[in-house]
Amino acid sequence: MCGLAAFFEPGRTFPEHLLAGADADLFHRGPDSGGRAAEPGWAMVFRRLAIMDPGHGADQPMNDEQGRCTLVFNGEIYNFRELRAHLEAAGARFRTNGDTEVLLQGYLHWGTGILDRLEGMYAFVLVDRREGVALAARDPFGIKPLYLCESGGVTALASEMRPLCRLIEPRVDEAALAELLTFNWAAGALSNVTGIERVPGGTLLTIPLRGGPVRRTRFLDVLSTLKPDASMPPGKAESEAQSAIEDSVRGHLMSDVGYTLQLSGGIDSSLIAALASEAAGTQISSYAVSLGDHPFDEGEYRKSVVKRYGLDHHEIEIGGHAFADALPRAIRHMEGPVPHGGCVTLMLLCDRLREASKVVLTGEGADEMFGGYLRYANWRKLAMQDLVGKILPVRFLPPVRPFLGLRQFAGFDPAVYASIYHDFPKMHALFPGLVPKPGARETASRRFSDFRDRLFAVDQIGYLESLLVRQDKMSMAASVEARVPFVHMPLARTVNAIPRHIRAPGGVTKPLLKKIAGRFLDSALIHRRKIGLWLPYDEWLSTSDGLGRYLDVLTASDGCLRSYAEKGALDKVVERFRSGDRRDLPSMWTLVNVELWLRSLGKVEAAPPRPALARAS
Missing domain, CATH: 3.60.20.10 (Aminohydrolase, N-terminal nucleophile (Ntn) domain)
Known part of the structure; x- marks a missing residue:
């Protein structure tokens, strides 16, 4: 790279x-x-x-x-x-x-x-x-x-x-x-x-x-491969998908300078670790971000993979202060707001693993290929909301259950907006002039009639690229090449042809990949609630010398975002957050993230060298 x-x-x-x-x-x-x-x-x-x-x-x-x-x-x-x-x-x-x-x-x-x-x-x-x-x-x-x-x-x-x-x-x-x-x-x-x-x-x-x-x-055109074959039997779907994954992992091991692994403890990176270890036939080093004893940490699941495949494993503990210190550097390398807080931890992880290797394999892309998000489990409900929203004037429905979802998606495509995990209507209310117009996501969704196809299309064209670019730019900030075996055209052609009722039947996320993983990973790791490197943003933003130090940039007189909101509106949002009244607030993490990027615009000097860090344990 x-x-x-x-x-x-x-x-x-x-x-x-x-x-x-x-x-x-x-x-x-x-x-x-x-x-x-x-x-x-x-x-x-x-x-x-x-x-x-x-x-x-x-x-x-x-x-x-x-x-x-x-x-x-x-x-x-x-x-x-x-x-x-x-x-x-x-x-x-x-x-x-x-x-x-x-x-x-x-x-x-x-x-x-x-x-x-x-x-x-x-x-x-x-x-x-x-x-x-x-x-x-x-x-x-x-x-x-x-x-x-x-x-x-x-x-x-x-x-x-x-x-x-x-x-x-x-x-x-x-x-x-x-x-x-x-x-x-x-x-x-x-x-x-x-x-x-x-x-x-x-x-x-x-x-x-x-x-x-x-x-x-x-x-x-990647989406030209999204043609599910309803006649494909389950056994063939499973065997062809497993074979395509194994072929991709083997291909991604080519290197004249070695390689290492990102290991989160989730199914995707753990399966890559398993298949890479079997293909390599030798011990591989792996690296993981640890949140210490925080409930979001997945360390117990990583241990089972490390033990089963004999990995030379290293844990990099990152807390709120280290995250806050590194955030401006991550935004600079991302050349925009970081699309996920995990960008920061990924960059810091690559700083450490660069001491051992300049190539790392990751599990990125499996969710977009195999339906790993909650929206795939709930696709029937979302499809019904989409249908009802086209028939009824949902804006006039009361803001109570069971109408909340209908009201939230009013005027929007649920196949597009189901990927958002914060209260976006509150963000639109704060910045009424910055409501997105239909764009690439909606264009991808309109190409398909089946709701599941629409979800896959939006993810493979929209959300996936954000993950790929973050892998590239955060790893390259440390002069490391990140590889993504789940994002490979031969694999995509195979997976995008799998019948909908096998790949995304509803009620469960990525059932096909979990079945394949069952041959390589412990059941406790596979059949558990997905965490996906969630970070405690609100907790960290409450620490004034940690991530909370950046709340002041939102209310400063030279703030960039405040010019898009009504006078005093952003100040009130920050004041409520600091007071502990966080009901019905837009995402404070998003606001801080975007504000810091806006302030960095125009600085084109060369990126500074990465800081020296102690060796990983």
Whole structure:
């Protein structure tokens, strides 16, 4: 995993200060080596985290022998060995042993058809001198980030927004701000910043080097695989899903520098640990965030996995003060509010595990593939609320049970808003001008008629990307590559074809994955209430020298959010929270999180080095 930036404008020689600034911005993503390529009309900057073929012979930017193409590539191609064998049989000669040159040679052989063959996580930019174009692409799920800025004749791309903010003055996109306050993540092409677009997953950009508009092509749509086959028998669904998971885990173990595991104690990361241990046949190190004796900690379940698979396990205890100290750094690296408080703990975890490895496998994505959230257990109720809401004037129903759900979703798509775990109507009341307009989530939901398909579509297009980007940016803050075996196109094709009544029957969450996990994990771990790294935000916000120190930024005279609320409204919310009257309040954690990000806008200096930390126990 690495970091890249590329700049294009016909005839222009890009200045040294811009390229040096971009290099500094991206240094944390690739401290092992750096490189540049520049000609009149374009320039590339690259930072490398060397994992496959880590010698300098595989450094980037990389050119083919004839000098036709120059490539910068961030990510991993898990099927690169099979592709290489095919290319060698066709006469290609290789100078290196990693996946970067396979991508380069694959383009020379298949053209953009290489995109139909790649299995992995990637974002790349390639200049083809013969064709007079630059090509940029992002993997179908958007595991690897890629941003686009078009300003004043310059077209620029980067792994993070900071290099692009050297071209424009960063200003908040209010459409994104509305989504951030409601969903904690702005979906689709919204990057949080006006003038910068997050390139959608599965998109190919074509940039004419002699000038002209950028052409966008969707080379793979993840939701095109969401076609449940009702005739598939349960036994086949289970065996094919298990086989696809095992294949993905084996593929994700490729590394010339080793790997480690994130272990939460939940089903998803525990199953990855089990399958990785069996595939590796050797002891693997694992790392976990511990909340000490707090009820939210899942330490007792981690112990069973560690014992069963002989993991070399390390616990990193993180409390409210450490969380509060690290929050501004996490927001800076996220380039937006953190979509989940777990971003902070993930970043701190990666700081520690980086001492042992620069590759980590995670369980991210299983919930979106197998229906792991409460909304999948309650889909019938949600579908009924959706139907009734389209027939009755629910706004006029009394605010009592059983009408509360109907009133909450009034005017909104329940398949979209069921993913929100805070009282979003209270947030809308505080900021009436920042109610999200229908966007990428609603577009995904409208593509399907079955309510379960709509839930999966919204999660796989909207919520999942927030988790993938957080894994990327929080791990890269510590110069660590995070891998997500549950988010893999061959696995998605298999799982998205499983019948609805098997994958999401209702009344239970991810029953199919639990059945598969039963062969590898203890029953007590599998059949328990999901915690999912919930953090005690209100408890920590009540500590004035901990997370509560940030409540003052909400009421300060130079506060950013207060300008969107009625005069004095935000002050009253904070005052009530501090007094202990927390009924019917919007999420204070969300308010603090967004306010801190808004205050950070415009600071484009290079990210500071991560702090030195004591070794994990």
